[in-house]
Amino acid sequence: MTDYIALSYALVILVLVLVALYALAYPTLIAPRFFKADVDALKDVASFTTARSTQSRWRIAFSFYAGSVGAWAITTPANYASFAGWVGMVAYAAACGLPILVLGLYGHKVKEMYPTAGSLGEVMTMRYGPVMKGCVVVVALFNMSIFMLAEFTTIGALFQDFVGTKNYPIIIVMAILTTAYSCYGGLLVSIVTDQIQAGVSLLFLLVLSIYVWANFDQPLVEGFGELKPLLGVNDTGRRSEERRVGKECRSRWS
Numbered sequence: 001m002t003d004y005i006a007l008s009y010a011l012v013i014l015v016l017v018l019v020a021l022y023a024l025a026y027p028t029l030i031a032p033r034f035f036k037a038d039v040d041a042l043k044d045v046a047s048f049t050t051a052r053s054t055q056s057r058w059r060i061a062f063s064f065y066a067g068s069v070g071a072w073a074i075t076t077p078a079n080y081a082s083f084a085g086w087v088g089m090v091a092y093a094a095a096c097g098l099p100i101l102v103l104g105l106y107g108h109k110v111k112e113m114y115p116t117a118g119s120l121g122e123v124m125t126m127r128y129g130p131v132m133k134g135c136v137v138v139v140a141l142f143n144m145s146i147f148m149l150a151e152f153t154t155i156g157a158l159f160q161d162f163v164g165t166k167n168y169p170i171i172i173v174m175a176i177l178t179t180a181y182s183c184y185g186g187l188l189v190s191i192v193t194d195q196i197q198a199g200v201s202l203l204f205l206l207v208l209s210i211y212v213w214a215n216f217d218q219p220l221v222e223g224f225g226e227l228k229p230l231l232g233v234n235d236t237g238r239r240s241e242e243r244r245v246g247k248e249c250r251s252r253w254s
Contacts, residue, residue: 008163012170016177019196023181023189031188038188048186050118055191064100066194069201072150075157 022030031038038054046052055063081089110123117123120140125133155174156167182190 005163005165008159009165009170013173016174019193020177020181022196023193024184026189026192027185038192042186042188046118048188051187051191052118054188059191059195062198063191063194066198066201068096068100070151070154070197072147072154075154076150 026038027042031042038051042048047054077089077092080092084092110117114123114126117126121133121137124136152171152175156171159165159170160167178193181193185192
C-alpha cells in the first residue's frame with residue numbers, strides 16, 4: 001500500500017510540475033517562437049490580466065470547456081443528483097451552461113459597445129455605475145471561491161478515498177504550482193494550461209468511451225436488487241404526497 005501511495009503522489013506531482021514548467025516557459029520561450037500573437041498578451045498590465053484579442057474563439061472555447069469539466073465534475077453533479085433528482089440536475093445543468101451560451105452570443109456585442117473595458121466589473125461601472133460593479137464583484141468572488149474550493153476538495157477526496165492517504169498534501173502542492181504560474185504568466189498562461197487540460201480530458205473521454213463500449217456487458221440486476229428502495233420517493237416527495245392525500249380527504253368530508 002505504501003508503494004501505491006508513493007507511486008500515486010509521484011505521478012500526479014510529476015504531471016503538475018511538467019504543466020507548471022510548460023506554463024512558466026510559455027511566455028518567454030514557447031510563445032515567441034510558435035505563437036507570436038500571444039506575445040501581445042504580455043505587453044502591459046491590461047493585456048497581462050485580460051489577454052485581450054490574442055485568443056481565437058476555439059482556444060477560448062477549449063478554456064471554457066476545461067473549466068466546466070474540472071475535478072469538481074467528478075463528484076459534485078453526482079452528489080447533487082442523489083438528493084435533487086433529475087429535476088434538480090436539469091436546473092443544475094442549465095445554470096452551468098446558460099451563462100456560457102449567453103456569453104458566446106452577446107460577448108462580442110458587449111466588447112464592441114465597451115472596447116476599453118477589461119472585465120465584467122468595468123462594463124457594469126460604465127453601464128450602471130460603481131454600486132452595480134460592487135455587487136458583481138461580490139457575486140463573482142463568491143462564485144470563484146466556491147468553484148476553487150470544489151476543485152481542491154475533489155482532488156483531496158480522490159486521494160483520501162482512492163489512494164488512501166491524507167487529502168491536504170496534494171491540495172497544497174496544486175495550489176502552490178497553479179498560483180505560481182498564474183502570477184507569472186497572467187491570464188494567457190491560465191488559458192494555455194486550460195487547453196492542455198481540455199485536450200487530455202477529451203483523450204481520456206475517448207479511451208473511456210471505447211473501453212465501456214467494448215467491455216460493458218454485465219447483465220442488469222433484476223428489479224435493481226438491493227438498490228430498488230433507493231429509486232423510490234424520497235422523504236420530501238412522500239410528505240408532499242401525504243399532504244395532497246390529506247387535503248383530498250378533508251375536501252371530500254367537508
